[in-house]
Amino acid sequence: MADEATRRAVSQLPLLKTHAGPRDRALWPQRLKEEYQSLIRSVEQNKAADCDWFRLESNADGTRWTGTCWFIHELLRYEFRVEFDIPVTYPDTAPEVAVPELDGKTAKMFRGGKICLTDHFAPLWARNAPRFGLAHLMALGLGPWLAVEVPDLISKGDVTCNRGD
Structure with a gap:
């Protein structure tokens, strides 16, 4: 059973309708459009709540995504590159x-x-794909992974702040 914070987060994000992956040439553009709309809505909500924390962009066909994410800890900003490829079995596989x-x-x-998402996120994705x-x-x-791991890495001295921000 999901906790209340998870339910609230999910309820604020638009759900997607098109069941298509990159190999589905006919429906992938529609799915990609829904993905962009959902990401834009997410960023708008984050900015409105003063918790903006990531930027993403994709290659031309929407199969390779790159960007940055950041985490604020004790008033310092820790920024990281983030990247992922859309699997061929998407959206059934995260x-x-x-x-x-x-x-x-x-x-x-x-x-x-x-990052390891197998224990907590993968089952949630599977139920909602x-x-x-x-x-x-x-x-x-x-x-959630950043919220758990980054403070621990900072306390161990494994991550330092980008002072130029």
């Missing part, structure tokens, strides 16, 4: 998000800086 500069710094990470999209991946996958 993308594997990577934060390359944290590779090897935490046990909750796989080779290449891919194909209605979940990239905005859900960020809000319910990467966001």
